[in-house]
Amino acid sequence: MIDNVSEIKDCYGCGMCAVVCPQHIIDIRLNSDGFYEPHIDSLNKCVHCKLCRDVCSWLHDDLALPTGNNPISSYAAWSIDKETRDKCSSGGIAFDLGKFLLSHGYKVCGVRYNIEQNRAEHYVATTIEELSPSIGSKYIQSYTVDGFKDANRNNKYLITGTPCQIDSFRRYIQKFRCENNFILVDFFCHGVPSMSIWHKYIAWAEKKVGRLNYVSWRNKVSGWHDSWAMTLKGEKTNYSNSHNVPTKGKDNFLISKLSQGDMFYRLFLSDSCLGKSCYERCKFKGRHSSADIRIGDLWGKTYKENEEGISAAIAFTTRGNETLNQCGCALVAHPFEVVAEGQMPVAPTKPAYYERLRQCLANPNKTIEDADLIVKKAQQRERLKRIAKNPIAAAKGYMARLIKKILK
Ligand SMILES: Cc1cc2nc3c(=O)[nH]c(=O)nc-3n(C[C@H](O)[C@H](O)[C@H](O)COP(=O)(O)OP(=O)(O)OC[C@H]3O[C@@H](n4cnc5c(N)ncnc54)[C@H](O)[C@@H]3O)c2cc1C
Numbered sequence: 280m281i282d283n284v285s286e287i288k289d290c291y292g293c294g295m296c297a298v299v300c301p302q303h304i305i306d307i308r309l310n311s312d313g314f315y316e317p318h319i320d321s322l323n324k325c326v327h328c329k330l331c332r333d334v335c336s337w338l339h340d341d342l343a344l345p346t347g348n349n350p351i352s353s354y355a356a357w358s359i360d361k362e363t364r365d366k367c368s369s370g371g372i373a374f375d376l377g378k379f380l381l382s383h384g385y386k387v388c389g390v391r392y393n394i395e396q397n398r399a400e401h402y403v404a405t406t407i408e409e410l411s412p413s414i415g416s417k418y419i420q421s422y423t424v425d426g427f428k429d430a431n432r433n434n435k436y437l438i439t440g441t442p443c444q445i446d447s448f449r450r451y452i453q454k455f456r457c458e459n460n461f462i463l464v465d466f467f468c469h470g471v472p473s474m475s476i477w478h479k480y481i482a483w484a485e486k487k488v489g490r491l492n493y494v495s496w497r498n499k500v501s502g503w504h505d506s507w508a509m510t511l512k513g514e515k516t517n518y519s520n521s522h523n524v525p526t527k528g529k530d531n532f533l534i535s536k537l538s539q540g541d542m543f544y545r546l547f548l549s550d551s552c553l554g555k556s557c558y559e560r561c562k563f564k565g566r567h568s569s570a571d572i573r574i575g576d577l578w579g580k581t582y583k584e585n586e587e588g589i590s591a592a593i594a595f596t597t598r599g600n601e602t603l604n605q606c607g608c609a610l611v612a613h614p615f616e617v618v619a620e621g622q623m624p625v626a627p628t629k630p631a632y633y634e635r636l637r638q639c640l641a642n643p644n645k646t647i648e649d650a651d652l653i654v655k656k657a658q659q660r661e662r663l664k665r666i667a668k669n670p671i672a673a674a675k676g677y678m679a680r681l682i683k684k685i686l687k
Pocket of ligand 1: 366367368369370371372373374388389390391399413414415416417418419420421439440441466467468469470471574575576577590591622623
């Protein structure tokens with residue numbers, strides 16, 4: 280039997296195997312589909328300790344539940360600091376938790392965007408200034424290894440990450456019996472898109488604005504419900520914002536919104552190019568979590584008029600619940616179903632054009648426009664099929680949308 284991760288392909292790419300390996304022989308690299316995966320070059324140095332397999336969430340069917348798992352408490356949550364709430368993806372709960380725990384002797388391991396390497400990466404923050412780059416979701420897979428290695432098991436840490444990263448992290452701290460030093464936070468997770476999309480998207484953006492020096496994934500200038508917007512800035516200083524979006528007095532930003540056809544978001548949110556494990560092995564939807572706290576966007580009817588942003592926050596442990604209740608954010612208790620309304624109930628399925636899109640993404644001569652066209656055409660075909668099936672309902676829907684647009 281193989282007792283390391285050398286043959287594992289298309290896993291969650293959480294990097295925990297590389298963190299734990301006593302021989303330091305495991306590397307995490309992007310595979311040809313644009314997802315992180317372990318590689319071992321010096322297999323002969325493996326000491327067969329199996330630690331890499333023990334902490335691997337992908338190799339286990341069950342969840343590594345926190346010790347002292349309790350009945351859940353679920354809330355709508357938001358930061359009472361307007362500036363925090365404006366900048367964060369939903370209500371700013373992740374930042375408030377980090378700020379509170381920093382003031383109580385914890386360090387925070389979150390995700391920032393590394394503009395030199397064009398990647399999202401885990402890092403450790405020890406001050407509020409250092410915590411700032413963790414604000415905002417980076418909707419690409421993060422490289423965890425350096426950040427997770429820096430989270431010393433003997434100190435106290437808040438760790439945030441995708442549910443699969445957090446499940447492996449829970450295995451790691453249970454294995455080394457240091458669970459009490461950690462508070463783990465995950466989020467309702469859509470899945471992660473291929474980094475090939477991201478690289479092609481950057482190439483498209485850099486043609487417009489020059490070498491990028493700023494990237495953010497959400498922008499609440501026209502409200503939270505319309506906040507799926509890439510905001511990018513490059514070295515060219517004479518770029519004028521062709522999308523005609525208000526930019527709060529900031530010049531030279533390229534703002535590309537999903538509602539106006541942004542290609543990154545169309546590809547990501549249509550579930551067209553997620554990791555194989557996101558389709559086939561995601562065991563973390565709904566309330567399935569190994570974290571102390573799960574956060575997310577509280578979409579759904581209850582707060583549908585809110586345009587500042589509301590976070591969903593679910594505590595699975597007493598520690599998680601106490602931390603939420605002490606961190607200074609506004610909290611309103613709701614049943615889980617209210618808090619989780621609008622989240623994906625099960626893992627997505629691969630679309631029929633998945634293989635064609637995969638090949639397009641793997642081809643260095645193809646652009647983000649080529650990839651986007653595959654998805655756009657498929658979506659148009661689906662729309663036409665729906666219209667042909669029920670033309671009256673389609674006409675009614677069209678009229679309703681038109682009236683809404685005129686009234687706006
Ligand atoms: C890939 C991805 C998919 C998501 N899918 C959903 C979804 O389907 N439904 C939903 O409600 N919410 C989803 N979220 C979470 C959502 O975007 C917000 O993080 C959440 O609403 C909390 O809001 P906030 O205002 O507190 O957080 P934010 O200000 O967005 O804080 C984000 C927190 O997440 C961490 N983080 C940022 N980027 C990454 C990353 N790439 N990998 C791991 N951790 C990261 C940061 O360290 C920070 O602590 C997703 C996030 C990501 C990164």
